[in-house]
Amino acid sequence: MRLRQRRVGVGMTQEGLARVIGITFQQVQKYERGTNRIVASRLLDLARSLGVTVDYFFEDLPDHALRGEHCPGPGEGADLPALMAERDTLILVRAYHRIADPDVRRRLIDLVKSLGTT
Structure with missing residues (x-):
């Protein structure tokens, strides 16, 4: 969600981001939807391309999410991040x-x- 938020915020298309880091736009779509995990090296590429640090993608995450515990779903407090995206x-x-x-x-x-x- 943060990936899409930043990409749109800087006015970059999925195709443009994909071209910059050397992947397909379909892969960017999968990253943004959460279908595919982003490995550390790719996260670094994405951060550099979008002008942020890797920390940007983890800001404002609740402590339980950082520990890998249950994250709230729809109706459980996840509405604001979805709206911001x-x-x-x-x-x-x-x-x-x-x-x-x-x-x-x-x-x-x-x-x-x-x-x-x-």
């Missing part, structure tokens, strides 16, 4: 951070909150 969410966040005026940012947050309650 959606393309529209990333577009909205990038646009929000380009707003220089803090008052405009606050008004935008208030507007979005009010629309979400209807």
Whole structure:
């Protein structure tokens, strides 16, 4: 999920990322879906290509996930990471951070909150 989030965040396609690290875009798809595990050397390639450290992919993971224990599924607290990986969410966040005026940012947050309650 973090792989997709970063790739979309920097405006790179699956094909572009695959080309940079020398794999097929289908392999990138499998990594992003969690179908295939990412070996350490490939994770390092991905991190370098996306301009982050390997630690980026492990930030904000709950302690139980780092220990290999049960990770929450849908409805168990996993909703926020899934929402953050959606393309529209990333577009909205990038646009929000380009707003220089803090008052405009606050008004935008208030507007979005009010629309979400209807």
